[in-house]
Amino acid sequence: MKSTMHPVNYVDRTLTCDGVALADIAAKTGTPCYVYSAATILANYRAYDDTLQGIPHTICYAAKANGNLAILRLLAQAGAGFDIVSGGELHRVLKAGGNPAKVVFSGVGKTSEEIDAALAAGIFAFNCESEPELALVDALAHRRGIRARIAIRVNPDVSAATHAHIATGSLGHKFGVDIGQAEAVYERARHYENLSLEGVSCHIGSQQFDFDPMMQAANRVLELIAVLRAKDFEIRHVDLGGGLGITYRPDEPAPPISEFAMALREKAAGLGLHLFLEPGRSIVGNAGVLLTRVLYRKKSGDKEFVVVDAAMNDLIRPALYDAHHEILPLRATSSGCGLRADVVGPVCESGDFLAQDRQMPEVFPGDFLAVCTVGAYGFAQASNYNARPRPAEVLIENGAWRVIRKRETFEDLIKGEE
Numbered sequence: 511m512k513s514t515m516h517p518v519n520y521v522d523r524t525l526t527c528d529g530v531a532l533a534d535i536a537a538k539t540g541t542p543c544y545v546y547s548a549a550t551i552l553a554n555y556r557a558y559d560d561t562l563q564g565i566p567h568t569i570c571y572a573a574k575a576n577g578n579l580a581i582l583r584l585l586a587q588a589g590a591g592f593d594i595v596s597g598g599e600l601h602r603v604l605k606a607g608g609n610p611a612k613v614v615f616s617g618v619g620k621t622s623e624e625i626d627a628a629l630a631a632g633i634f635a636f637n638c639e640s641e642p643e644l645a646l647v648d649a650l651a652h653r654r655g656i657r658a659r660i661a662i663r664v665n666p667d668v669s670a671a672t673h674a675h676i677a678t679g680s681l682g683h684k685f686g687v688d689i690g691q692a693e694a695v696y697e698r699a700r701h702y703e704n705l706s707l708e709g710v711s712c713h714i715g716s717q718q719f720d721f722d723p724m725m726q727a728a729n730r731v732l733e734l735i736a737v738l739r740a741k742d743f744e745i746r747h748v749d750l751g752g753g754l755g756i757t758y759r760p761d762e763p764a765p766p767i768s769e770f771a772m773a774l775r776e777k778a779a780g781l782g783l784h785l786f787l788e789p790g791r792s793i794v795g796n797a798g799v800l801l802t803r804v805l806y807r808k809k810s811g812d813k814e815f816v817v818v819d820a821a822m823n824d825l826i827r828p829a830l831y832d833a834h835h836e837i838l839p840l841r842a843t844s845s846g847c848g849l850r851a852d853v854v855g856p857v858c859e860s861g862d863f864l865a866q867d868r869q870m871p872e873v874f875p876g877d878f879l880a881v882c883t884v885g886a887y888g889f890a891q892a893s894n895y896n897a898r899p900r901p902a903e904v905l906i907e908n909g910a911w912r913v914i915r916k917r918e919t920f921e922d923l924i925k926g927e928e
C-alpha cells in the first residue's frame with residue numbers, strides 16, 4: 511500500500527518511485543528534474559470518477575496545475591475533461607487529444623481571441639465571470655452562427671480556510687459574479703440569442719481541508735439553481751470547481767478524494783444536474799517530486815545553508831505561499847535528522863528557498879534530494895529567472911520512465927530575441 515502522501519518510498523535505503531530508483535533518473539537526466547508517477551495521477555483521477563459513478567458527471571482536470579502534454583494525454587485517455595483558463599491551455603489540451611466537448615473555460619480576463627478559439631473548438635461551456643464577458647461571448651458566437659453554453663461563475667461569498675493568495679470565493683475577490691446579483695444577471699442575459707444559460711459554476715479556493723466552506727458554497731449555488739429554475743431557466747449542469755487540499759506535511763493529512771467527492775455527490779444527486787468538478791492539485795500534486803543536487807554547505811551567523819541546484823524559479827511555492835515541501839535524500843543514511851538548515855537555491859534573492867529551518871539528515875555536496883509533493887503548481891509556475899533553463903520532466907509509467915519534457919537549453923532561453 512502506497513503512502514497517501516506521495517508515491518515515493520525507500521527500498522534498501524534507495525528512494526524509489528513506483529519501483530524506479532530516483533537516483534538513476536537523476537544520474538541520467540541531470541538535475542533539477544521533475545518526476546511524476548502516472549499511476550498516482552490515474553489513481554487520483556479514478557478516485558473522483560469512481561465515487562461519482564451512477565450520477566452524470568465530468569471531472570475537468572484544471573490544466574493550470576500541470577499542463578505537460580503527456581500528463582494531459584494520460585488524463586484525456588482516462589476520460590477526463592479539462593478546466594482551462596487561457597488560449598494556451600486550450601492549445602495544450604487539444605494537442606494532447608483532449609475532447610473539446612468536455613472542456614470548460616474559466617477565468618476573469620478571457621480575450622476575444624481566446625473566446626473565439628474556444629468557440630471554434632466547440633468546448634462544452636464558458637464559465638463567465640462578468641456581464642461584459644457575457645456580451646462578448648454572445649457577439650462572437652453570433653458571428654459564428656452558433657450558441658455558446660454558459661455557466662455564470664458566482665462568487666458565493668464564502669471564505670475558504672486557505673492561504674490568502676489562493677482564496678477566491680469572498681466578496682471583494684476579483685472572481686465571479688456576486689451571488690446576490692446573480693439572479694438579476696441571469697435575467698439581463700436572457701435576451702442574448704447566442705447564449706444558452708444552462709449552468710452555474712463556482713470555485714472558492716485551493717488547498718482546502720475543511721469541507722464546510724465548500725459545502726456552504728455548494729448549498730448557495732444549488733439554492734440559486736432552484737430560484738433560476740423557478741424562473742424558467744433550464745439549468746442542466748452545476749460546476750463546483752476544484753480546491754481539495756493535499757498532504758504536504760505528514761502530520762497534516764488531507765481528507766481522501768473519495769470523501770470529498772461523496773460529499774459533493776450527495777449535494778448534487780437527484781436534482782437532474784450534470785455535476786462538473788475542476789480538481790487540479792488533488793490529481794497531480796502528490797504525484798510529483800523535484801530532484802535536486804547539493805552544491806555546497808555554508809554558514810552565516812547561526813544559520814546553516816544547504817545550497818542546491820534547484821531554485822525559486824523551478825519551484826516558487828515556498829517563496830510565494832510559505833509552502834512546506836518535505837525534502838528527502840535519495841540515499842537514506844542512518845544518521846538521523848541531525849542538521850537544521852535552510853535549503854536554498856542559486857537565485858540571487860533571499861526569498862529563494864525551498865525550506866527554512868528544516869530539521870533534516872546530514873547531506874553533503876553531490877548528494878541528491880527529492881523535494882516532495884510538487885506535481886501541482888511546480889513546473890507550471892517555473893520561470894527562467896536568472897536565465898535558468900527550466901528543468902526536465904520525467905514520467906514513470908508501467909515501471910519504465912521517460913523524459914516528457916527536455917531540459918531547456920541556453921538556446922531556448924534566447925529564442926525569439928533579437
Ligand code: LLP
Pocket residue numbers: 572575593616617676713715716717751752753754788789790791792827831886887891
Ligand atoms: N478551478 C478554478 C476556476 C481555479 O481557479 C482553480 C485553481 C482550480 C479549479 C483548481 O484548483 P485546485 O483543485 O488545484 O485547488 N498556485 C497555487 C494554486 C492556485 C490555484 C488557482 N486556481 C498554489 O501553488 O498553491
